[in-house]
Amino acid sequence: MMPLAMLSPEMAALLAELQQQDAGLADPTTLPAAQGRAQSEQSNVRWNQQLPPMAEVTPFSVSDGRLPALSGTLYTPENAGAGAIIYVHGGGWAFCSAATHQRSARLLAQLSGVPVLLFDYRLAPEHPWPAGLEDTRRLWQQLTSGKLFPHLDRHKLALAGDSAGANLALALMLAQQPDDIRPVCGLLFYGVYGADFTTASYRQCANGPGLTREKMQRYWQWYQPDHQQRLHPLVTPLNASDQALMALPPLWMNAAQVDPLRSDSENLAARLHQLGRRDRLQIVPGVVHGFMQMTLRLPAAVTAHKEAADAWHNLTR
Template identity: 55%
Template sequence: MTLPLPTPADLVPTDRMQWILERLAEEDGGLGDPTLLPAPEGRKLAEQTNRRWNTDLPEMAAKDFSVRSAEGREIACRLLTPEGASGLIVFIHGGGWAFCSMATHERAARLLALEAGAHVLIFDYRLAPEAPFPGGLNDCQAVWNAVVTGHPDLTSCSHLRALAGDSAGANLALALLLALQADGEPTPDAALLFYGVYDANFETDSYINQKDGPGLTRAKMMRYWNWYAAAPGDRLNPLVAPLQASDAQLKALPPLFLNAAAIDPLRSDTENLVRRLRSLGRTDSYSLYPGVVHGFMQMSRELPEARMAAAEAGRAFREFAES
């Protein structure tokens, strides 16, 4: 399969994307960069600015409960269940390992639930810099353990079980797959990975050509990395940077669905991961969305490509279930 690469035209925002970018510049012009604030203040700002993407929520059942970590902490969870749901997607939100929550990603998670016809489980993991690697990853593993050991609030979620995540959430989802594999633990049947961060190489094509955004920038990603995994040695760990995994580790992964935004400093991370997977003889699905920026799946109320991406991911989940 040929890897779809962006053309110069793909790096120009679509008309709708440009309208959204201009609106965001007007609405957020005086708010500043949350990654330049102390983390708690930046987190509040990220929650505030993400509220606009989480209105008009698709209707479905929602059940709140908690999962206990190995250290005894309670991890807040929400199970979203559309009518006729079959199978379970454990969705890990993005936000640079430092920002965002169930609330900032609930509309995206609900739309994925509808398109996949599946239960979707979202949850709040610990955030950097207060909890750098492996804090958030350990919380993700605790939630997955609750799934496989039959947590009472998840007993109805049988059949196919998949992980999903966007941006840093995709990083955590892929890292969790590698961790479970290394420990000989039960692994998900598949994973849906959206515009993920998979390496700490800031010299890739997209990091250079999209270094100033719009939206996510190279400098912001460097600050996120410094909060999550500051030590250079940590960044060679596949559980931090999954592109550091061996060929054998990558080859043994369950089936993956991956996508990327063309106008995104992280685009090359996904391209490089797809190249590795294909060099190993794998046939994982990959879609490139032209004319849109990092985080575009959050914008489903106003951006057609966000709805298209959710529909494609949902279709991939259903195809995994049928295979």
């Protein structure tokens, strides 16, 4: 089946509208990084309106004096429960920010009933691998040491992320040592876990709509241009050993049906299941990569946040 025929009516109508709104704009991955980043930030403003209210919105900035300060925001809903979800934003390791994902983070906080922490990390190509992973690890260490937000239960923290953010979240889980405080679970949304551009979904959805094979190849060229280094399991988690995968906390994953990255999630889920794990993968029909940003207009995006919130509760009982 052709990708366009796979789209839900709601997704198809929204994509047609976005195509009109963005007429004349260049593919941001073909622009100089700073210019593409600025265009991406502006394009995402439309998804960050009518923000779900929070009981507290707490900006933060922390620095160890060695690397640039980490900054972000803790979104605390009314009657917040124990623990928190640390959300690593997507954007091809090169685009997007805490600002572009704040509605998604707020909605996840509201639906899960626990605080969600959203932060900025160093972006490629100026800061290729492992800079983003190092920043994610630095933030995790600040939280689990009690130096940042000591009121949060550091033994009930989850890691979440979308797209490249899911890659960073999963890589951090794989990189953790036995004496580290580990996440109680991982919530991973349409992640990039490999760099094989010949998978079934890359072939099926090579030209989009939305994310394309060429865009992903450019993101990879910015993030980790060395093809040999791309085999490192902290770059492509699908290359992790069975032992490393077995040591992961419980995972809940989703993937968009009409997405070059769908096979990454399917292949990861298959490996986990072969190991006897019970991690769940939800393939969301009729939607494209990045659909969870579209909660203002796309019912499937809201449903996906509800399912992620339910997974948090199910996996942390």
